[in-house]
Amino acid sequence: MKPQTQPEIQFEALAEDALLLRFGERIDIDLNARVQATAASLRNRLPELECVSAYASLLLRFDPWTWAGKDGQHPHQQLQAAVSAALRGNDPQTIAPRELIIPVCYDGEYGPDLADVAAHCGLDADAVIARHTAADYRVAMLGFAPGFPYLLGLDPQLSVPRRTDPRQRVPAGSVAIGGSQTGIYPEVLPGGWQLIGRTPLRLFDVAASDPSLLAAGDRVRFRAIDEETFNQLLAATPR
């Protein structure tokens, strides 16, 4: 037998049609990579399941009547067995993630909290931008609002608490820091993260065949642009 290198997955029945696979209880880029690889594997092998990844867990939504045993009972056990069998023996495939570059204007009104963030971190604004654009991020999950990416990989020195007075209307495209994470507001939304810049890209478009620009597991980098480039790109982005 091959030595077990991966820790066991914990299964938890959350609801009649929901089974949670828990890989750990930390926000960790490697743990999340395992979640994404498992999700990719299951989407491939058991396409009838809906897979929803989070930081360290994967939710499966399923039709309990399809998965019930001969006695019409215990669909979660049947599904758990099928999932374990599907994952056994194949190391979750390492998928080469997509890589996206997100242009961000960090200037003036586009990054209203940049000065506060810089002061909190003991850096100047340019150093914050340099660190924010130097890092290699992974989309841990989408949530909060359609297409909102929670990105892992923020330079620890840029970690800042959320605002004490959340905004009612954060502009669409705002690039923000909340604690040790960074994210992008796809639409005008209420929010308490610190806004350090804005992207002209559209993150979510229900009319598109692929509505979300980003998916869990993607690699993301930010590239600083000036206001003129921001406006050019904004004009070129269908709304």
Next chain:
Amino acid sequence: MSASILKPGLLSSLQDAGRPGHAALGVGRAGAMDGPAWQLANALVGNHHGEAAIECTLLGPSLRFEHAAVIAVTGAAIAVHADEQQIPLWTSCYLPAGSVLQLGGMAHGCRAYLAVRGGFDVAPILGSRSSDLHARIGHQQGRALRAGDVLPIGAATPLPALADGNEVRPLHWSLDPQPWFDFDRRPLALLHGSHWSQLDEASRQYLAGGNFILSKDSNRTASRLDGHALHLQAPLELISEAALPGTLQLPPSGQPIALLAEAPVTGGYPRIGQIAAVDLPRLAQLRPGDNVCFHESTLDDALTRLAARQQRLTRLLETIAQRLEHA
């Protein structure tokens, strides 16, 4: 064919079975809060493809039907009139062209469903015509209906049981609202959530039988339940995981929050319980100020009850379809 909204009511929106399959993009399911009532309204007008109906909340809308239409209203005990004539619930009714349908207040319950033969035929978004009011996805960016909205109605053959005419005419039979609309207030079945065992003893006891009040801070996303504050034995540091309709979360205030049809797809509060899916329509029919009470249940029991209801509903849908074929 279309209907115009004359008055929108308190909160009226188009809903169908919802938008499954997009949670990984951060898009929740939405859909009718009282699923069986929505399904039965559609069945009563002979719709079989999960057509969108109007979900009304506490006070219904008024609409004008440009052409003759066949409608049905189910769910909460709502007052319905067509051109001053009272319309019975839980049956279908023929409306001649130009009829004004007025849905009023509700004697009991919180949500009623207005279905029309052919369905409200707006463009589906991500496979559903449901309005997700919270995520702003659906017809007109997922907003609630407003006066002046014109809703297209899908083409359909006449219903044999209700052929044409110049008068408002309901069927001569109707469904028994029981057990689909429940007047008694039996406790809702609650499964233990991931963090049930982290509650202190008094909180566990209170949750499994104590009385809560459905807060005014309730909408299609969530209902806050006010009662004795619940406490964990020790604070928990949790990371966000997927969230579901029916999940009972415990925010730091100690007042639990029941997630509903427009639940966010992720959440980071402790999950102290999961309301049995079979009881979610009953929760959807409670009003702000109503009492809410739980009893402890198990997943096996919840599945058994859900299967039994599903069988009963399937049989009833077949019976309705057969009866509508006969004049």
